[in-house]
Every structure is written in structure tokens, then in C-alpha cells.
Amino acid sequence: MGHGPVLHLRRDDVNMDATPNKIVSLTHLQRLESESIHIMREVVAESERPVMLYSVGKDSAVMLHLARKAFHPSPPPFPLLHVDTTWKFRAMYDMRDRMARDSGMQLIVHHNPEAKARGINPFDHGALHTDLWKTEGLKQALTQHGFDAAFGGARRDEEKSRAKERIFSFRSANHRWDPKNQRPELWHIYNSRKTKSESIRVFPISNWTELDIWQYIHLENIPIVPLYLAAPRPTVERDGLLLMVDDERFRLRPGEVPVTRSVRFRTLGCYPLTGAIESTATTLPQIIQEMLLTTTSERQGRAIDHDHSASMETKKQAGYF
Amino acid sequence: MHTPSSPSVYKAHDLVGEDIDAYLIQHQHKSLLRFITCGSVDDGKSTLIGRLLYDSKMIFEDQLAALEADSKRIGTQGQNIDFALLVDGLAAEREQGITIDVAYRFFATERRKFIVADTPGHEQYTRNMVTGASTADLAVILIDARKGVLTQTRRHSYLAHLIGIENLVLAVNKMDLVGYDQAKYEEILVAYQDFAHNIGIKHFVPIPISGLAGDNITTASVNTPWYSGPTLMQHLETVEIDISAAQLRPFRMPVQWVNRPNLDFRGFCGLISDGQIRPGDAIRVLPSGRTSTVARIVTLDGDLDVAVAGQSITLTLTDEVDCSRGDVLSIAGDPPEVADQFEATLVWMADEELLPGRPYWLKLATQLVSATIHSPKYQINVNTMEHLAAKTLGLNAIGIASLTTDKPVVFQPYEQSHDLGGFILIDKISNATVAAGMLHFALRRSSNVHWQALDIDRDAHARLKHQQPRLLWFTGLSGSGKSSIANLVQRKLYALGKHSFLLDGDNIRHGLNKDLGFTDADRVENIRRIGEVAKLMTDAGLIVLTAFISPFRAERRMVRGLMQAGEFIEIYVETPLEVAEQRDVKGLYKKARAGVLKNFTGIDSPYEPPEAPEIRVNTVATSAEQAAEEIVTYVLRHSLLAPYVDGDNWP
Numbered sequence: 001m002g003h004g005p006v007l008h009l010r011r012d013d014v015n016m017d018a019t020p021n022k023i024v025s026l027t028h029l030q031r032l033e034s035e036s037i038h039i040m041r042e043v044v045a046e047s048e049r050p051v052m053l054y055s056v057g058k059d060s061a062v063m064l065h066l067a068r069k070a071f072h073p074s075p076p077p078f079p080l081l082h083v084d085t086t087w088k089f090r091a092m093y094d095m096r097d098r099m100a101r102d103s104g105m106q107l108i109v110h111h112n113p114e115a116k117a118r119g120i121n122p123f124d125h126g127a128l129h130t131d132l133w134k135t136e137g138l139k140q141a142l143t144q145h146g147f148d149a150a151f152g153g154a155r156r157d158e159e160k161s162r163a164k165e166r167i168f169s170f171r172s173a174n175h176r177w178d179p180k181n182q183r184p185e186l187w188h189i190y191n192s193r194k195t196k197s198e199s200i201r202v203f204p205i206s207n208w209t210e211l212d213i214w215q216y217i218h219l220e221n222i223p224i225v226p227l228y229l230a231a232p233r234p235t236v237e238r239d240g241l242l243l244m245v246d247d248e249r250f251r252l253r254p255g256e257v258p259v260t261r262s263v264r265f266r267t268l269g270c271y272p273l274t275g276a277i278e279s280t281a282t283t284l285p286q287i288i289q290e291m292l293l294t295t296t297s298e299r300q301g302r303a304i305d306h307d308h309s310a311s312m313e314t315k316k317q318a319g320y321f
Numbered sequence: 322m323h324t325p326s327s328p329s330v331y332k333a334h335d336l337v338g339e340d341i342d343a344y345l346i347q348h349q350h351k352s353l354l355r356f357i358t359c360g361s362v363d364d365g366k367s368t369l370i371g372r373l374l375y376d377s378k379m380i381f382e383d384q385l386a387a388l389e390a391d392s393k394r395i396g397t398q399g400q401n402i403d404f405a406l407l408v409d410g411l412a413a414e415r416e417q418g419i420t421i422d423v424a425y426r427f428f429a430t431e432r433r434k435f436i437v438a439d440t441p442g443h444e445q446y447t448r449n450m451v452t453g454a455s456t457a458d459l460a461v462i463l464i465d466a467r468k469g470v471l472t473q474t475r476r477h478s479y480l481a482h483l484i485g486i487e488n489l490v491l492a493v494n495k496m497d498l499v500g501y502d503q504a505k506y507e508e509i510l511v512a513y514q515d516f517a518h519n520i521g522i523k524h525f526v527p528i529p530i531s532g533l534a535g536d537n538i539t540t541a542s543v544n545t546p547w548y549s550g551p552t553l554m555q556h557l558e559t560v561e562i563d564i565s566a567a568q569l570r571p572f573r574m575p576v577q578w579v580n581r582p583n584l585d586f587r588g589f590c591g592l593i594s595d596g597q598i599r600p601g602d603a604i605r606v607l608p609s610g611r612t613s614t615v616a617r618i619v620t621l622d623g624d625l626d627v628a629v630a631g632q633s634i635t636l637t638l639t640d641e642v643d644c645s646r647g648d649v650l651s652i653a654g655d656p657p658e659v660a661d662q663f664e665a666t667l668v669w670m671a672d673e674e675l676l677p678g679r680p681y682w683l684k685l686a687t688q689l690v691s692a693t694i695h696s697p698k699y700q701i702n703v704n705t706m707e708h709l710a711a712k713t714l715g716l717n718a719i720g721i722a723s724l725t726t727d728k729p730v731v732f733q734p735y736e737q738s739h740d741l742g743g744f745i746l747i748d749k750i751s752n753a754t755v756a757a758g759m760l761h762f763a764l765r766r767s768s769n770v771h772w773q774a775l776d777i778d779r780d781a782h783a784r785l786k787h788q789q790p791r792l793l794w795f796t797g798l799s800g801s802g803k804s805s806i807a808n809l810v811q812r813k814l815y816a817l818g819k820h821s822f823l824l825d826g827d828n829i830r831h832g833l834n835k836d837l838g839f840t841d842a843d844r845v846e847n848i849r850r851i852g853e854v855a856k857l858m859t860d861a862g863l864i865v866l867t868a869f870i871s872p873f874r875a876e877r878r879m880v881r882g883l884m885q886a887g888e889f890i891e892i893y894v895e896t897p898l899e900v901a902e903q904r905d906v907k908g909l910y911k912k913a914r915a916g917v918l919k920n921f922t923g924i925d926s927p928y929e930p931p932e933a934p935e936i937r938v939n940t941v942a943t944s945a946e947q948a949a950e951e952i953v954t955y956v957l958r959h960s961l962l963a964p965y966v967d968g969d970n971w972p
Contacts, residue, residue, distance in 0.1 A: 016946075023568050023629075024597070024631070025350055025352075026632065027350055028352065028353045028434050030631075030632070031631060033633075033762045034592060034631055034633040038592040038633045041578045041590050042577060045577055045646050045687070049951075061424060068621060069595065069620065069621045071580060071589075072619065072635070073588075074581075124688045136463060144663055155557035157426075163424075183754045184423075184451070184452040184745075185452060185741060185744060186451070186455040186456075186745060186757045187456065188686075189744070189745050191684065191747050191754045192750055193747055195752065206425075207427075207431075208972050209438060211348070211429075215348065218345065219349070285342055288341060289337055289341040289344075292344075293337060297763065
């Protein structure tokens, strides 16, 4: 919807200029960007020790990019925290280190020492793997460093229980979420006051959809892990998922032989838990095209949601993001 | 019962397959509409939203499969798809079959992108609707065609109007269940029209629909040939929203954060609430009033020539003016108002009721100040729009009250700017957001506020009496012995030649505070007045003793805050409830236990013991005489009552 010139209605006689102000139409993405930047600045202004949870995925990539915009020309005034499981794709570790270097931000990598000592891995331990490395690991890292506000890249369109989460989400001293006791968020005002023992999870990209994320990455030329683009990769088919054999730790079952397929990933996590899709999309517009033409929802590639439909909510109450 | 139309699972626009780049450009220029849906519990809100998602082809095959399975297991539509299950998120809610919070949904058509706030219809959840409405451009008010205009319909319409939503849709739902009866529809319109006109709603768009059967949602229904208006989706896609109007107003930007990477750069970051700004524009910093000129609008992608309302930006100025978080940058020639007393509408959102006189945090844009709310002028019955007398506001109550802030606030009336007129109140102890508010006007400009400067000041009064003013604040349960001990202390002070005055609870309630009862709100006001009286008396040089139950920490802290440092001496008269009740000098505990006396401290109203009183006396182990002696000794030992000698530094 274009707007023609409109009358100059300002009573401002100090700065009266000859040409009337034209309405500048903001696109949907510009409005989302401004909202996210506003949220990040509020947190930095009002919390003592903020941190950005960085998972190296596309949502994290957008969040980091927004942070760089929000605080330019300063580097974002908080560190990046990667709660690592040691089982991410190798390409993710490369990207993580590169982005920390480029952004000038401190990178904190946390490994849950208990998970490490017990040799917890996705092949033998199933749900325990996520619980110990990610859920417990995150709590440990936040407590250990005394972070009182943590940015996370969750979006409301991802999953039903997330649709109801506030942008500022308060966690008790033991990091639990209480969906019945959330603070109302009105206008652009966020109440970030909390007791010493509480912490906040802040979701600056709550109102972005998956399509918004991809389009923004495309428009802003944001670096992403190459695994999002199709390439020939060694894969095996297992339990209905197409898994990539990313390193020598992958335990092949009897009869399994890695096959080179042209695949890409819609979401990225621990490589033995993340399903690929067969694809020939090697550019961002092609990914967006495939995404829009596909008829299944985004999170299907992740094993975590398959237990039952309320599983994400249960995990969140326990402290998983 | 109509069966839902055949499954229309997600399907991409043709352009996606043919020319993705063209599609992306088109998508990028879509506008955004944020709207809320409101209605009563069974009006079919969730079903309608589920239907909108479904008809705009936002449901994927796997989601549809899950939905079909869930519908059979826990749905309310028999073997048919229960669209409500698409949007009722939290497990507990799903089991109860109700939506209990605000949920946000996203969908897009070829023309627009939409963010829907699903707000609950339960009576007790007014706060959620106000929350959802605060960011909405449009409200869809749902009415069950069988039931017509209900109390909740009036409530929701009033709230949407109160929060300033100008675009209202009256969706008369479940038309399938009244046989698509035109007369029924028009009867509802007439009833609604009357009501809407009365509360000041100028315009609304009525649409007869069925969320369940899909009538007039995306396609014109064959069942309503008598209706020629737009379908709901057509209206949502084309309604003009006034988001650009903000750009025509004078420039304002609340400063969020000052960006100082090095000594050569000082950037002021914020979200522009109104107007436009260009390098070279003359600006003013509020509340200081200092002026400067915009040097640059700095972004990661290079400097901008212009920035507008709705954009988050970083500005640099040509001069080194003092400006920090909480200040507001404005166009120089037309600045906003600055004041410290206001009239406002409050929507109370907490279980704990408003306590007039107690300080709360007030957050407005990036300003955080301490504010006290006066007793409401009236409460609004949101069902009848009647004005009711009120001393306080409880959960979901809406009222008009004046409030005073401890620092000047830069503001605009809410009707002119939601960002500079909307605020929240935060409880200082629990940190909960307890209210949303809308400023209407300033009761006085802060520039007119001056303390009367007096020639004979408090020090002069104290000098005359050769004493230092003090406030000995006795607190404890009824029957703990506060008055007896305070009386003894006063006698001892008198014997020492000190001029003191005892403010006693019962005596004050017979006079100054005889209009106050024993509700929490009245107790707060009681203590506030006593605090102010005590302050005047200490200004006059007196040593003031007070004997009040004063059950709440917040109020005792408030009085402490009124006094000079070191002047307030909190004396906790500690008596176990059983002992006080056993004594029951005035027979009050008996009455309270019998239910004759309500809100009695210790019985059905809480007592919050002091955490760090200056003096603590235990009346079980100590007699009143001993206690008084201890207090006087303590006070003397701490040299607090040494005669004032000119030139001496206190203490």
C-alpha cells in the first residue's frame, strides 16, 4: 500500500522545512527488527549480567545479527554462551568460532562435567542425553557465571506451548518456569525487576516466523552453517530419520552402510539426533521455495518433540529452553 | 451440525513454484496487522482462530494428522475436527477445555501478515485481554448468535475501546445454529449498536459467520444471501490501519541506552514513538529542556537520512548535552509535557488489591519512578459502565485515580501517544506487574511545585528545645503492650526534661482517621497519615512516640523514608499471638474469633514482623516497666537524646 505525500502537520516552527514529510512505510521485517532491537536494549539497560545463548542455528544467527545492529558501533555488551553436548555437527563448531571472532564477543563454551564423566551420548542414553548435556548444562552455566538474563532464540510459531510464553520469562532460583504465573506484557513496556535469586529468559525474536527468519537471512546476507544448504553428504536411514555420518563416533548398526545423498537440514542439533531431508536446494531462495512447497511442519526433523504433544512444555518447566 | 469443509491443508502460493524471487519481493512488502479475538468462554474464539489458520492453509499435513487424532481423543466435536485444539496450547488448559492465557498466532495471506492475540473470555481474565489489546490494531468481538449481546460482550468491547483500538469487528458467530436467520442477526446488531454508541464506539463492522462451518470466513457463504459485506478475511486483509499516523506527530524518542564505545562517540539509542527525525533537526532533551541538533542516525549498514516512528535507532548530537536512560528526545519546538501529578485510568491486574498511599514503581516508556496512588475517584463497572465509589481496586477492577510521582515524568496523554501515556505499576517487594495505566492529564505541572522555604527551620525548633527530634515507632500485635510501654517511656522522657508527644492508635482513629476502617487499603492510609503527622511534629522539634499495630513492612519502611537518616527508631514489641489473645485487654480477639470483627491482625489479617528493628522487647520475659527502662537506656546509650549543642556534629 503506497502512500502519497501528506500534509505537514507538525507545529514545529524551529525545524519547518519546505517539503512536507512523507510517510515512510515500514516493512513487516523492519518492524520485527525494531522490536527485537528494542527488547535487547531494554535487557542490557536493566540487567546486571546478560548473556546470549548461542546454539549456532539459524535463529541464533539472526539473534546475533540483531544484537550487532542494536549496539553498533559497540560490540554487543554481553558474552555468547554455547551449551555444548560435544555431539554437534563439525560445521557448527567452525561457524561458532568464526562468529565469535567476527563479532568481537567473548565466547563461553559449557560442557556438563557430569555428562562428560558418565560418557552420556545420544546413542546409548536417549532422552537423558538432552536432559544432562542441555537442560542441566544450561542451568549449571547460568548459575556458575551468575547470569541474570539470558537471550534465547525461541519463536512463538514453533510450538503450541511457546505461543503463550512471554518475551520476558521469569525462572525461579532452580530455573523452573511457571506458566500460570507470568507477568502481563503491555505496549512496549517490559518489567525486568526480579529478586537476586531469579533470572530471566528473554526471547527477542518471539514474533518472527520461520519464513521471516529465512527471508531476513537472505536480505541481510547473514552467515549460516552450510548444512542448511544441500550438498552430497554421507547418510544412513534409521528409524525414519535420515542421519548424517558426521564423524567416526557414529555407530553403524549391522548392515548399515553410509550412502552419499544430496541432503540439507531444516534444524540443527546433535548430529545423531537430527534428521536430514533430501534436497537439491543450494541457495537461500531455493530453501525458502522448498520450505514453502513442503507440507510438513518444521520441527519434524527433531527427535525431541515426538514423545507426545505436550513434551516441550514439560521440558520447559524443568528448565529446558 | 454442519461438518467442516473438506481438509484444506497447507498449500503454497503458485508464485513460489514459478518465481521464488518475485514471491520473496512480494512477501517482503506485505503489511502487518495485529489483532485480538475476544468473546465469552463458549463463543468459539479458539475455533475461529483454528479456522483462520486452516483456511489460510497454515496447517501442515503432520499437524492435521495430529489434530485429527487429538480431535477424536479429546475433542468436543465428535468425529469432526476440533479446530480449538490447534490453538489451545498448554496441557492443563487442554484438559480443562479452556484457554487461560494470551497466546499469539501467526499467519499470512497473499496481502498481509497477521499476528493474532487469543485472549480468554473468562470473567477473571480481564488483565489478559488488556494485555493482548495493548498491541493490537483491531479487535474481533465474538458473539454467539444464540445468546446475543452478553455481559462479557459489553466488557470486551469496553476494554477494546478503553485501550484505544479503533477498528472493531462484531463477528456474530454460530450462525449455523440459528439457521442463518437474518432477523436474529439484525436484532443482535441493534442491541449492540445501542450499547456501542453509549460507550463512545464510533464505528464497527458486523459480519455473520460460523467458525465451525466456515461461513463468511474466507469465502462468502451461500447460507447468508442477505449479507453483502466482506468476509472476515477480506476485511482483515484490507482494513486501513492507522500505524502511519504516528509519523505525523511531533518527534519523540524515549532514550533506552547510551552507546559509548569510546570517548569520541556518544549515541542515544531508542525506539521512536512518534514522528520523524533527520540529521540537522533541532531537538530538546526532556525533562532538562536542553537543546541540541541531530548529527547522525547511525546504523550497522551506514547512516540514515531519515528515521520514523516504529524504528529502533541510534542518534548522535552535535553538542555534549547531558542525556541518559529515561530522558525523552523531542523535536525542539514542540516538546511533550513534564509533570508529577496525574489523573489516570488503572486496570488492576494482581490478586493483592491496590493500597492507596503505598509507593509502587511506575514504568512509562524507559522512565522508572516511584509513584503513590490516591484513593480511586471511582471504579467502573465494566458490565454496566456505572461509576461506583471505591476505596481500592481489586483484581480486574478498572478505576480512575490520581497519582503522584517522586520525580517529574515526561509524558503525553494516552489518547495522543500510547508509548508516552501507557504505563505499568510494579509492586516494590514482589516485583509483580500489578496494574496497567493510561495517563489522561497532568493535575499540576512539576514546574509549579515548590516547597515553601521557611526561615525558622526544623533545626531552629530543635535548638530551642535542646533536643534532637526522633520518632520512636512501636509496632506489634494488638494487646502486645505498645501503648503501655510507650506511655511509660514518655513519662521517663518527661522526667529527663524532653518534650515528646505520643500518638496513640485508638486516639488517632477517634479523630484524624475516623473515616478509615480496617481493610488493608485503609490500614496503609492510616499509617501514611500518621507518618506525615509524625514528620510535621519532628519538624517542630518534638520526640514523637507512636503506638500502632502497623502490620505491614512496606508502610513502616515508607515512614522511615519520610524521616531524616537516623531519626526513625523502630521498636518491635514482641508478643506471641497466644499470649496477646490470652490477655485480650479490650476483648477484641474474642470478637475477631467470633467473626464479629473482620480484618483483625493476627486472626484474619497478616502481621509482618520487622526484620531489623532498632529495638526489640519481649513482653513475655519482660515487664512493661523493664521494657520502658530498656528502651530509654538503649536510647541514652546510643546518645540519641543528648542535648543539642550548637556546633556539635550529630550524634
